[in-house]
Amino acid sequence: MDQAVLDKTLAPFRPAELMPIDLDVTHRDDGAILIASRIPLAAYNANLPGAFAERAATSGDKPALAFREGEAWRYVSYAGLKRDMDAATQWLLGAPAGPVLILAPNSAAFAVMTFAAQASGRAVCPVSVTYAALGGDFGRLAHVITKVRPAVIFAEDTRASAAALQHLDLGEAVIVTTNPDQLSKPSIAYADLLATAPTPAVAASIAALKPDDRAALMLTSGSTGLPKVVPITFRNLAANSIQCMQTIGKAAGWDNVMLDWLPWHHAAGAFVLRATLLEGGTLHVDEGKPVPGLFDASVRNLRDVSVRYFNNVPLGYAMLADALEQDAVLRKTFFKDMRLMLYGGAGLSQTVYDRIQAMAVRETGHRIMMTSGYGMTETVSAFMVIHFETDKVGLGLPAPGSLVKLQPVGDRYEVRVKGPQVTAGYLDEPEKTAAAFDEEGFYRTGDLALFHDPGDPAQGLVFAGRAAEEFKLSSGTWVYGGALRDGLLKALSPHVTDLVLCDDGRPYLGVMLWAKPDAPRALLEEGLAVFNRSQSGGAARVRRALVLREPPSPNAHEISDKGTINRRAVIDRRAAEVDRLFADDPDAEVMVVS
Template sequence: MATAPVLDDALPGFREARLMPVDLAVERRDDGTILLRSRVAIADYDANIPADLARSAARQPDKPALAWRETGREGWATLNYAELKARIDAAAQWLIDHAPEGRPMLLIADNTPAFAIATFAAWAAGLPVCPVSTAYGALGGDYGRLAHVVAKVKPGVVFAENSAKLAPALAALDLGDAILVTGDPALVAKPAVAIDALLATTATEAVTIAVEAIRADDLAAYMLTSGSTGLPKMVAITFDNLAANSAQCRQMIGEAAGWHDVMLDWLPWHHAAGAFVLRTTLTEGGTLYIDDGKPMPGLFAESLRNLREIPVRFFNNVPLGYGMLVEALESDPDLRRTFFSQLKVMLYGGAGLSQPVYDRLQAAAIAETGHRIMLTSGYGSTETVSAFMAIHFETDRVGIGLPAPGAVVKLVPSGDRYEVRAAGPNVTRGYLDEPAKNAEAFDEEGFYRTGDMAVFNDPADPEKGLAFAGRAAEEFKLSSGAWVYGGSLRDGLLKALTPMVRDLVLCDENREYLTLMLWRTPEGDRDRITAALKTFNAAQHGGSSRIRRALLLDVPPDPNAHEMSDKGTINRRAVIDRRKGDIDRLYADIPDPDIILLQEPS
């Protein structure tokens, strides 16, 4: 076992987090390919997740399982483990009695107790779930994405909790012979069953028998990819995939994270990372406070309100959310005091965290506690269930870390970077009815191709972990044929523009030069941003990394137009396609005064 990475001795130490020790096996092949795996064996786990939840409920029936805010009510409403288990059993019995055997439940809901109950009830009844964002049912038009999912999955039950919000979509869609379950059937134009009818069902021994019949290789879920480059794919996930991934993450950071304790989380449960939090907290016996905020303008204030009330040992967010959080921590001592009072680990995922945001978070932690706080990555994808790599060692560097127990990371040389591929018990068996895409997604040895690039933080010492070095899908060519490495260039720009800019989009392929659209923070005045961009350009060595023009955007990214995912990450292609007028302004022969001119074409 190697020694721990060298840290800056001038800074205070990290608050004790008790992460998994680094014990890395490195295999180097003659062609330059490198295989990384942890010598720590994956711990035993039970793939029967409904049985695992039942054990949690039996151990602590009176402990709150879920907590949420109700409109017009002060404080938090709660559902304890005994109540949650009883409602799951009731709904499972109804599904056993009425649902078509084996056909999936399409679940369209926000993060609510009903979503959690429906998920575990479907599993207990032997049905896979396919959770979908309510945004799919709120976009209007022909509801193309939702219609695509219905046609692919062919659900036997459609669970659509918010009747008023989803009524137009439900009326427009052909649901076939699926049974529609909703909050208020009177508000929808099709025959429907009330959710209350499921919860009023008397459970029988049939539920216990159905749970005991679950096998590790049974299909548990179809999880949707983001669909950023087209219609979403349905990723087939087994109970073994889910349980293995929970076991991996428990081993890497679980003791510090305290999923058995108190969690406060906003990540959407129809997405891989949010589904992990819901599943792991309940099977570990923790209390999950549902945060209705999001890292978006106008919505993050709710997250800050909750963080002022609920101290946590573990905090999970996307880089955009951390950028908004650090601004609040620096100006709000009450928030800072509560946030850091019990905190052991912060985790980011979904994109690379900029080093300046990392440094500011640590400065706030030191000011409040006298210690740094472990800030780790959760690197994974829908196809790997959730994170299969993490930083589980003390370091000052951002990155994607090292593989979890049971996972094998294959690094295939690609210039001065490596393409990241993954194998392990957490990796999907493929996409639903997509043979061509399945063939593309896996290599000849069965490794899943993530499409991401990475480099070693220290090539001479692999135990210092990997750093994210771009996403192949974000790389494009200019009209000159020069490649733009969009992921790494974006990260560099964010670093140069912190704290003046919240996020940005690079424009655009097959153009003569690069331009930029960006959303600024309150600190980001035009002159400061212009100066920072000129400084950035001066350090670049080629036209494929220099920005010629920029535009400050006043209209925030619209999640209903897929410009931003429900977890707060920017969909570059959707932003560019939707804002064609702004693109035309950036590339106009005579730019208008709002365009920041940095370096004109020669």
Template sequence: MTQIQPASFRDAPFREAQFMPVTLDVERRNDGTVILRSRVELGEYEPNLAQAFTKTAERCGAKPALAVRNSDENWEYTSYADLKHSVDAATQWLIDNVPRGGVMVMMISNGLTAATMTFAAYAAGVILCPVSTTFGLTGGDHVRLRHVLAKTRPDVIVLESNPKLAAAVVSCAGDDVAIITTDTQTVNRRAFSLSSVLATTPTSAVVKAIANIDPENTVSYMLTSGSTGLPKIVPQSMAATAACGQQALVAIGRAADWGGVIVDWLPWHHAAGASVLRSTLLQGGTLYVDDGKPLPGLFDQTIRNLREIPIAYFSNVPLGYSMLVEAMEQDPLLRRTFFSKMRLMLYGGAGLQQHVFDRLQEFAVAETGYRIHMTTGYGMTETVTGCMVIHYPTEQVGIGLPTPGLEVKLVPQDARFAVRLRGPNVMRGYLDEPEKNMEVFDEEGFYRTGDLAVFSDANNPEKGLVFAGRQSEEFKLSNGTWVYGGSLRAALLEALDPLVSEVVLCDDDREFLTLLAWPTAHASDQPLGTIVNRLRDFNRTQQGASAIIRRVALLDQPPNVDAQEISDKGTINRRAVIDGRHEIVSRLYAAEPDDGIGIV
């Protein structure tokens, strides 16, 4: 294909995409605290998610709601009418078998069953707790699974058909917990086949249950990532969940077009993935379930889907975009299909490397004559999902501005601001964590996120905020100096671009800093010395031992999912990498390091 020079693709106009206007209320206090609010109204919306889905299903009828590849690898479609019928059957079963306000843990992959049981739980007034199947498949004593089940005390567990998973759940769950699965033979306790649940005849009790929903009641128990320990459990009310969905719809909904065709892989047990499921099915879109993941060998499925299905909106983590660019280099059909309707690309979880961003835009301009809006946002399980977003044209990486209804409190901390949030989407507190809940809310009721930010332009707040570190990622060397891990990692990724895809800083309470790095395909024919030289150049721009890298090791094995080195959404767990690769870390700090260690 014709190579586009950087200047020419940057001169191209953006493809038209409708965003919420930037109109900001800025309150400045005498102590330096800044409060940001959008002047855009949140507007009216249906807080009863079950009622909202009922109305959408009635309106859409025969339109495909879900598309999932079957055993023959062909797309199998489920209409809104058929999905609503299954949801009503499962709702009736839950009404008959689980007390209102009871808990249903769901350990299944994205697909028709997960979508059905999610909306059935909403309708029946049963608290849904989606849990990753990895909690039961990683071996050991299943400490995370035991922790979650002990905390949530489920009445029923919906279980993927997998003997290993079934054995783990049976060993960890109480004897009185019922299990729904397609293969009851793998469960030696009270079990119900999924087919029998979906064969239940709905009665007027379903309509009554939906009408009697109190949106202020808890609708979901969502798990935090657990990157610094066991996951915390966040009760989310239906009102908060609906408010967050409305915030996204007002801010970027017209550009993202969840009422159209969506291809998505994010797991529904994660806050961001669950929001995609809700947004698409409540807006009347068609959700193609992507079985791919941004990991070597698993991303091929995503590429296959994107080659077939043109979409207007795409979301992935930076590693996924890096793999997408590599695939596009050799695949003109992928480029043509992907950009044919594309209006908005979103990334989250980490910073996007500049060469990936530039190459995507080069491809977009070559195919369409336009650049594509690329956005990112900011949020967490404690806020349901993203609640700040870049909703304006920009090429600068950042976390954007608050969506309607959200208040962002910025408290001065050194040259940065500690980020605190208050709004209709923010949690009331963690499940059974009274001491933690006393800590995480300030005297005005703002949630302390633990994150830090700065203004992109201190004189123009409308240009948004930029992420400036996470307090939990900041650690001390043995001499007591602080390492600002988040900002240092971002700077290193930029300095080593495009030779590495991800880095991990080592290690707390050591005399000096070292680095573990995953090389990219660009580094395949480059010696370790090339990266060492880049790091030497980087070090010359830094001041103090807390930002200078002394040694580096390249990792030849991808992040280990089973060891929790990488989350289901594709983000790296620094502590798990260091602990799981202690032999390499020991080599980094050896008195006489071997030839595989780069001395900077």
């Protein structure tokens, strides 16, 4: 056994305060399995604007948010945020009723408008700035505006969104921006909101909020079409926050120094912002992203700020592993205080996990707890978490208050869930809402799972595919896309950053790859051949492969702001490359695999 792997296996985990395992597992006659934690859900305050007001009163001048400006950090205090939130809330109380749509990057103004909207009794709808920067007919943004019907649109910097705002029918929405001179449509300066003098009406509005009031309108990824709008209540938000606090909160230390890049318009990023501000921590906003050319900014920030908790998507961890192996200073600062690393539960490569743990052991003498946060927009964020020591990647176990049903699908289980964090459905889409829940009211995730050890459920669940990623070849044979993709990434690591399986109705399996610039073709071909020899069925063997020269395009929705690949968008946009894969006489760049 390789010495690094041996050291990683024998080294103890660095101490982390995690929730103990106490499971209730019920096997039903219909084959379904119900699994829940016996640990009760802790009490929580559903009035989140009220909870933030209490936190700001006790934290005062403590830094709440930090933004990189050159070589230094600019800090915004809790008192400063609260002052601006109260001013914006007062202004909103006098504005027309309706949701507040936010088009902004992660910024202090984004945080201010989020809490101000909720404090004034309005749902906030955060939208990716790429929706307003894509050009064309701005179809996705038009769809969201039509669905949400916002009363106020906060477009922080209209230099990026001016064309969309000018082109689209915004109804009666009032535009608020930091630079109204960029628009010909009437708009209000954000500075005018901040100059509004708060009255007792602000505190009265906050006190009147109810747990089942609508707090947010979050968008799904839209990977199979236009995004759905998910209404989220204060109860949903607060319940999910306390679930995560109970399972891993002490180890994560959201009341401590944080550094995170996840976009706040997405469920996972919104959770980080909410948890840090409600717990009294300091969130350093990482302007980097896990994509080539932008991850360097994250590396610079990680060399500068040591944190106890790190959160990223699988692609980000693959890039982090490369950076850590090449940078001794980064290894030192990254592992110095680290207690917990979180990844999206469905896709982390075991190989990447092992590489990072081997470096952790060499740097600290300990392994570092790596946990998954498995959830989706419809569940606010994670409802399953790895809160126990393990070297196996997976989905973990249910958080308190979550009842998970594992519904048999062949030799696997579809994951379904009930709990106070689960949305009631989609905005004005009764048919899609009905399809999203089963006859017992469990939300259908569409994800498939297995137990690591069926005889020991306490070892947790492992991802076993996503129904939407499974497709048939022309022979009628199913391709289990999620599991195959994970296996291929492991076989091709560290030479490939991501890949897409192709394609429905084809005679055999092809794959399009994003490889590192220095990855030799011979190594890729060898990795694919080794992978094929490990597969028992022909549908799981890759017959052809093509390295893509152009990186995934955010503007074409091929990659999300979280760094996840939209398989369908890639295949549809790159139809010519797909045709090359399956051509009768393939060109020289297409790898024909044995």
